[in-house]
Amino acid sequence: MEKETRKFYERLERKGISRRKFMKYCTALTATMGLSAAYVPKVAQVFASPQQRATVIWLHFGECTGCSESVLRTIYPYVDEFVLEIVNLAYHETIMAAAGQQAEEQLQASVKKYDGKFICVVEGSVATKFNGGYGRIGGRPFLDIAKDVCPKAAAVIAIGSCACFGGIPAAKPNPGGYKGVGEAVGLKTVNLAGCPPNPNNFVGTVMNYLLLGKLPALDELGRPLFAYGKTIHDQCPRRSHFENDEFVEEFGSEEAEQGYCLYKLGCRGPETYNNCPIIKFNDGTNWPIGAGHPCIGCSQPNFWDKMTPFYEEL
Amino acid sequence: MGKKITIDPITRIEGHLKIEVEISGGKVANAWSSGQMFRGIEIILQGRDPRDAHAFVQRSCGV
Numbered sequence: 001m002e003k004e005t006r007k008f009y010e011r012l013e014r015k016g017i018s019r020r021k022f023m024k025y026c027t028a029l030t031a032t033m034g035l036s037a038a039y040v041p042k043v044a045q046v047f048a049s050p051q052q053r054a055t056v057i058w059l060h061f062g063e064c065t066g067c068s069e070s071v072l073r074t075i076y077p078y079v080d081e082f083v084l085e086i087v088n089l090a091y092h093e094t095i096m097a098a099a100g101q102q103a104e105e106q107l108q109a110s111v112k113k114y115d116g117k118f119i120c121v122v123e124g125s126v127a128t129k130f131n132g133g134y135g136r137i138g139g140r141p142f143l144d145i146a147k148d149v150c151p152k153a154a155a156v157i158a159i160g161s162c163a164c165f166g167g168i169p170a171a172k173p174n175p176g177g178y179k180g181v182g183e184a185v186g187l188k189t190v191n192l193a194g195c196p197p198n199p200n201n202f203v204g205t206v207m208n209y210l211l212l213g214k215l216p217a218l219d220e221l222g223r224p225l226f227a228y229g230k231t232i233h234d235q236c237p238r239r240s241h242f243e244n245d246e247f248v249e250e251f252g253s254e255e256a257e258q259g260y261c262l263y264k265l266g267c268r269g270p271e272t273y274n275n276c277p278i279i280k281f282n283d284g285t286n287w288p289i290g291a292g293h294p295c296i297g298c299s300q301p302n303f304w305d306k307m308t309p310f311y312e313e314l
Numbered sequence: 315m316g317k318k319i320t321i322d323p324i325t326r327i328e329g330h331l332k333i334e335v336e337i338s339g340g341k342v343a344n345a346w347s348s349g350q351m352f353r354g355i356e357i358i359l360q361g362r363d364p365r366d367a368h369a370f371v372q373r374s375c376g377v
Contacts, residue, residue, distance in 0.1 A: 062353050065328040066376020093325045094377075100321035127351075135351040137323050137330055168353065168373045175354030196376065296369060304370070309363035 008048040008085070022047075032279055033204040034226040039211070046210050047085050054210055055118040057110055058092040059149060061142040062135050062169040062178050063124025067160035068094050070196035083199075086206060090114065093137075104138045111149055119206070120153035122146070125162040125169050126184035129177030134169075146185050155215055156189045158182060159202060161298055164191035164222070171304035182222065190215055191222035193274075195298035200279050201227040221301065223273065232269035232295050235277040238262070256292055266311040268297030316343055322350065328377040 012022055026044045030037065046052055058068075071083060072095070089095070090110035091103075098106050110118070124142075127134035132141025150156050158181050161167040169178035182189040192201055205224055208216045216224040233239065241247070241261040248255045248262050261267070272295055280287040289295055297307035316338030324331040330350035336343045359370055 060330070062351055064373045064376035066373065069376050093323055094328065096325050099323065099325040103323055103325055134353070135330065137350065139322065168355065168358070168370065171358045171370075173357065175357045176352060178353070195373070304358075308366050310369060311363070311365050 005045070005048040028279070028284075029200060029204060029207060032200050032226065032275065033208055033216070042211055043207060046207060052210050053086055053088045054206060055088045055090050055110070055114045056092075056121055056206075057090050057107070057114070057118050057149065057153070058121045058123065059145065060093050060137075061122065061124035061126050061146070061163070061181070062176065063160065063162050063167075065094055065123070066196045067123045067163075068092070071159070071199045071202055083203060086203075086210060090118065101138075107149070111152055115152050116154060118153050119209070120150050120156045121159050122150070122156060122163040122181040122189070123159050125166045125178040126181055127169070127176040127178050128184060129175075134176030134178070143184060146181055150181065150185050150187060155209065156181065156187060157202070157205060158189040158191050158222075160197055161193050161195045161301075161303065164189070164193045165301040167195065168304055170302070189222055190218065190224065193221070193223055193228070193299035193301075195296075195303075197299070198227070198274075198276065198279055198281065201275070219273070223299070227275045228273040228299065230273065230275070232272045232274055232277060232289070233267075235275070236269055236289060237277060238289060251292075259292075262289060262292075262294040264313050265294045266309070266313055267294035268300075268303075268307050268310075268314065269295040270314065271307075272297040272300050274299040328375045 009019055023040065023044060027040050030040045030043050091107050093103065096103060096106070126142045126146050128143055132143045135142040137145060158164045162169060163181050165180045166178050169176060190205060192205065201224065204226060205216055216226055219225055219228055238259060238261050242263055246255070246260040247264045248260045249264055251265070269289065276287045277289070280290065296310050297303045300307065316336055319335045319337060320332065322332035324333055332348050332350050334346045336345065355370055355374060359367060
């Protein structure tokens with residue numbers, strides 16, 4: 001164990017990630033998960049000891065792959081490496097070497113080998129109309145694949161609003177009869193809502209599973225409370241402007257420059273639950289409201305219908 | 315008609331793609347590519363506020 005831990009830090013060092021930088025990341029992740037600072041060394045240990053890796057089978061249905069991009073590219077410098085340290089990614093169409101029949105065989109073999117033990121991550125929603133004719137992989141409808149694979153998993157994590165609630169393909173008039181994977185298959189999923197969701201919330205959910213042996217506590221929509229427990233509005237750094245009646249009425253205006261509240265431009269922060277204001281995106285660089293755009297409410301069910309028109313005041 | 319090879323899914327891309335290739339005398343005689351997923355974003359956009367369009371169409375592909 002100690003030898004493995006030492007090797008892990010040597011590997012990080014070679015990638016230009018100091019131990020200090022890594023611990024800083026673990027501290028931020030632990031805080032995001034809502035755990036006390038006492039857990040920081042334990043979180044670090046989960047990354048460092050490979051016997052605790054979780055096998056993940058990642059399915060793609062009706063989606064844009066933006067959620068994969070979010071996880072694989074933007075958490076932290078080289079964090080794709082961090083994710084791959086804790087996760088044994090047995091199947092993922094965007095990054096796997098196999099294609100065609102070999103890919104299908106790999107999926108079947110992985111499901112069989114890790115039956116009942118793997119975490120199934122689902123990206124995208126499931127087409128249900130026209131015998132699933134709106135989406136097929138290897139000739140099999142999304143719905144057949146979901147019904148086959150998801151019930152065999154130890155846990156199903158729906159990543160992104162499409163997999164959680166149907167998302168954009170399910171927006172009116174929902175031409176393909178798309179549904180979130182939980183509804184389509186009829187099982188309970190951990191819903192990491194967002195378009196895209198924040199990758200730290202994905203890592204936090206997997207870390208919670210590896211560290212505490214269970215999935216995090218969820219709200220009534222299946223979203224982890226550590227991430228979706230408060231509204232954007234309640235955590236917004238522009239909140240004081242809202243209280244002071246200081247609003248942006250037009251993009252590019254003096255008020256916009258001042259960073260006033262975006263409520264009158266249609267901000268959905270008061271109705272949206274997520275931790276974007278705290279953890280932000282791209283290694284904590286920024287987030288939509290920080291860049292001067294109102295929240296579009298992307299982590300709420302059916303936001304493409306319920307939150308639109310986006311630029312009309314609530 | 316010669317031998318037909320089907321590759322589905324094509325991996326390392328966004329979306330779901332099928333390629334069919336017809337081989338005759340060791341050469342590609344004919345080939346077809348078909349998108350295996352349809353969400354209908356064009357249909358979904360109809361009748362909506364045009365200011366919202368950018369948010370919808372940018373979800374065509376997230377890669």
